[in-house]
Amino acid sequence: xxxxxxxxxxxPEVMVLREIPTPSPAAGEALVRLExxxxxxxxxxxxxxxxxxxxxFVLGQEAAGTIVALGEQTEASGFSVGDRVVWCSVPGTYxxxxxxxxxxxxxxxxxxxxxxxxxxxLQGMTAHYLSHATYAIQPGDxxxxxxxxxxxxxxxxxxxxxxxxxxxxTVSNEEKAELAREAGADEIILYTREDFVDxxxxxxxGPGLAVVYDSVGKTTFEKSLSVLxxxxxxxxxxxxxxxxxxFDLIRxxxxxxxxxxxxxxxxxxxxxxxxxxxxxxVLGAVASGALKLRIEHVYQLxxxxxxxxxxxxxxxxxxxxxxx
Numbered sequence: 001x002x003x004x005x006x007x008x009x010x011x012p013e014v015m016v017l018r019e020i021p022t023p024s025p026a027a028g029e030a031l032v033r034l035e036x037x038x039x040x041x042x043x044x045x046x047x048x049x050x051x052x053x054x055x056x057f058v059l060g061q062e063a064a065g066t067i068v069a070l071g072e073q074t075e076a077s078g079f080s081v082g083d084r085v086v087w088c089s090v091p092g093t094y095x096x097x098x099x100x101x102x103x104x105x106x107x108x109x110x111x112x113x114x115x116x117x118x119x120x121x122l123q124g125m126t127a128h129y130l131s132h133a134t135y136a137i138q139p140g141d142x143x144x145x146x147x148x149x150x151x152x153x154x155x156x157x158x159x160x161x162x163x164x165x166x167x168x169x170t171v172s173n174e175e176k177a178e179l180a181r182e183a184g185a186d187e188i189i190l191y192t193r194e195d196f197v198d199x200x201x202x203x204x205x206g207p208g209l210a211v212v213y214d215s216v217g218k219t220t221f222e223k224s225l226s227v228l229x230x231x232x233x234x235x236x237x238x239x240x241x242x243x244x245x246x247f248d249l250i251r252x253x254x255x256x257x258x259x260x261x262x263x264x265x266x267x268x269x270x271x272x273x274x275x276x277x278x279x280x281x282v283l284g285a286v287a288s289g290a291l292k293l294r295i296e297h298v299y300q301l302x303x304x305x306x307x308x309x310x311x312x313x314x315x316x317x318x319x320x321x322x323x324x
Contacts, residue, residue: 003020004017006057034063035066039060045239059304064084128159132163140164142168142208144170145212146215155293211234214235221236228258235261294319298321299321
């Protein structure tokens with residue numbers, strides 16, 4: 001089978017389409033013929049080596065497809081050959097075939113395509129845990145979502161609005177501003193033209209924001225803290241501009257006893273029940289039309305390096321997919 005494998009860490013040029021053996025499912029695993037694979041910033045972090053992995057390594061953490069084989073004693077899992085499934089947070093999905101633990105698989109509901117499922121799983125569940133668990137948004141909350149036209153950003157705006165928040169968001173240009181507006185954002189800040197700190201402080205009447213959802217990192221983190229209300233929380237869930245420099249935690253006390261957290265999806269889907277509940281909420285909303293997906297670019301597997309260049313260059317909005 002073909003897969004995008006890296007044999008060293010580095011830029012997009014280290015991503016090479018190779019012929020490698022088709023994996024065999026062990027006990028408790030399923031072999032899935034992939035129909036769509038999601039492209040996410042976590043893939044960039046593994047490619048760069050920011051997140052370590054034993055090399056050679058097949059990139060990708062999210063996919064949807066059809067089960068073609070089950071490992072021994074796996075039939076009791078409730079899954080069968082032919083089932084349409086989706087999963088995330090399991091490496092090896094930039095490929096034509098992949099194995100995954102059946103405990104991480106979720107059935108794709110009727111009315112949801114494989115491309116929609118692959119587009120919604122990781123980013124949708126991320127937006128869900130951020131808005132419902134890391135900081136459970138309350139009606140009337142003022143919140144800031146950085147990178148509002150990105151894959152998570154567009155979904156998080158929709159969820160925040162459904163929970164009754166007033167949503168501020170940052171974007172780089174007018175095209176992205178319109179996408180954020182369509183998703184429901186109330187206050188859109190073009191960070192290339194204005195300082196989001198000044199805008200937020202001018203447009204709120206209270207002491208600050210309840211929460212800032214920050215996937216940008218290095219260039220936004222400290223400013224994000226300055227717009228929070230006392231005991232507000234900065235949720236750092238990515239680092240598209242680079243890692244946040246070392247930070248003296250005593251400053252959190254001087255700025256209003258602030259909270260900072262660096263969550264990851266795997267810690268919000270630790271049990272089978274939690275995974276099923278979160279996935280059902282997201283995929284059910286996609287099926288009903290309550291959650292709108294934007295699948296902007298669909299690349300062939302061989303063009304995975306181009307997808308990474310577009311993602312890192314912030315030339316994209318919404319979700320990027322690879323088609324094996």
